[in-house]
Amino acid sequence: MLERLQKVIAQSGITSRRKAEKLIEEGKVKVNGKVVTELGVKVSNVDKIEVNNVPIEKERFVYYLFYKPRGVISAVSDDKDRKTVTDYFGNVNERLFPVGRLDYDTSGLLLMTNDGDFMNLLIHPRYQMDKEYIVKTKGIPSKEDLVKFKKGIRSEQDILKAKQVKIMSVDKGKQTAIVKVILHQGKNRQVRRMFDAIHTPVSKLRRERFAFLTLEGLKPGEHRKLTPHEVNQLKKLAKKIVK
Structure with missing residues (x-):
């Protein structure tokens, strides 16, 4: 499989992709012994790449x-x-x-x-990957409030939606609840913002599942x-x- 030269250099860990592009333009990169100065060049796993005359070692993915x-x-x-x-x-x-x-x-x-x-x-x-959260709330959200999660809640400049939401248990004495929320979105602090919007703050939050x-x-x-x-x-x- 062919990949862009600057990407392969960045993946080796010696520099960022942007700096790799600069090194290419400055003529400091060789592919199979020849200087390369064009950013569109693609290379394969068998190509020998040198940066400042030093061969790079391709980092394995983990x-x-x-x-x-x-x-x-x-x-x-x-x-x-x-x-x-x-x-x-x-x-x-x-x-x-x-x-x-x-x-x-x-x-x-x-x-x-x-x-x-x-x-x-x-x-x-x-790509809509399932992200499942278990939420402990200060206060007990109503069913009507949770319906809003699926329809979408406006928070700042975002419309925040949940794919699924379900109350797992409630403690009426302590006025707390355990709620399961499944998201596809991944907005910053999304779960906390959604519960803040219905005036039911989050006291604990844990992501239980990502896809399977x-x-x-x-x-x-x-x-x-x-x-x-x-x-x-x-x-x-x-x-x-x-x-």
């Missing part, structure tokens, strides 16, 4: 399912020196990035990978590799949905 704890940033670094999801992967040599994000106070299932195409396939709204993947067998802070079958199933599911 895929992980991570149980993100509360109080952790879904990013590779943080300017406030808070703990990030990559801090839990010190034994992994490849650069990892979170697929989408869970906010600081939200726990649950988060995928981690270095495969940019795979990442985009899963987070793009057109669950947290089974994992504790907060733990991770496991996705099997090749799981990776292929996710790709097939996304492509099937978009058709």
